[in-house]
Amino acid sequence: MADKATIYYFDGRGKMESIRWLLAVCGVEFDEVLLKSRAQYLQMVKDGLMMFEQVPLVEVDGMRLVQSRAILNYIAGKYDMNGSNLKERATIDMYVEGIRDLTDIIIRQPFLPDAERDANLDLINRRATKRYFPVFEKAFKKHLELVPTIKKFLQPGSKRKPPPDEHYVKNVKEILDF
Template sequence: MSKVVLYYFDGRGHMESIRWLLAVAGVEFDEVLLKTREQFEKLLNDGSLMFQQVPMVEMDGMKLVQSKAILNYIAEKYNLHGKDLKEKVMIDMYAEGTRDLMDMIKIRPFLPPDEKKTKLELIQTKALERYFPVYEKALSVSQYLVGNQLSCADVHLLEATLMVEEKFPSILFTFPNLQAFQARMKTIPAISKFLQPGSKRKPQPDDGYVKTVKEVLRF
């Protein structure tokens, strides 16, 4: 079986949740990091990008695009998507919530300076009032968000809470179930490994990352 290859920038963006899920599933992967417009145009000219955008993942003889489709494929393949249709839709609802929250964080580095502070305040408010209370309640009755086993929703929630904590280190103070959830998740060997320095987890975006993305995508 050929190795999984990820095509994206040297940063988080929409690929980071895919990296997380592959890491938890124990799947080794290589990365082609886009640094020039020419690299991107080659993918376009080769017909590799169905909708002329990344992320793109080469996996199982396919060139997969669209983040949610890629994540769902990985989750299904590696038993991270529930045992029946009802569990799957609950997992998807929880996962969509974390993606909504993470998307607000992902877009912030690309905003004009005067909008960044407003966006940061909105992220804090939404996390505290809309998102975290939902997950806190769900985790009051089970150690997993859905069913009795780890799912992609749990992985996305850990990623999301860690991202928010990077901006607001004490934000989980009033959410004891989320704190306990984080602690449990970090003991999973694959996650513990992914959180160590030198893994393929990407750091917070910096000015260099933003500059590269804008130059490659020409926006």
């Protein structure tokens, strides 16, 4: 039985969603502490919970992990998701870094000033359809069967978060004071 984790983040996708996905794929149960107010965030900073005063924060195996790459690498390493040799690891890393480049421009979209939204949306569409999706579609054609843990995470009622809405954006801005 995998050790349970506790994750700290806003009530939305952001930089935590890939971590939620990986935990789910690895079959790791997790509790969520949702950041709801600036006071709660400041208290976490005061208590020294986050090394760089940032979330995502994941408590697992007696550690407080921050930095999404470090968190993902730890979980992937622990649950043997890094391939069986250095070459497989390099291939996995290329897919991971590719999808990170795409999600970086997606995550920022709802936080952009109005004047920059259309251009960024255009960039997302171009990059997704022309650069990233074809690579992943090709890979999925080779490995099409749906892993049961992924199937489960896609069901309603899982801890998967919905796309960001105005309420989420307002909440994050209030908590981080920007």
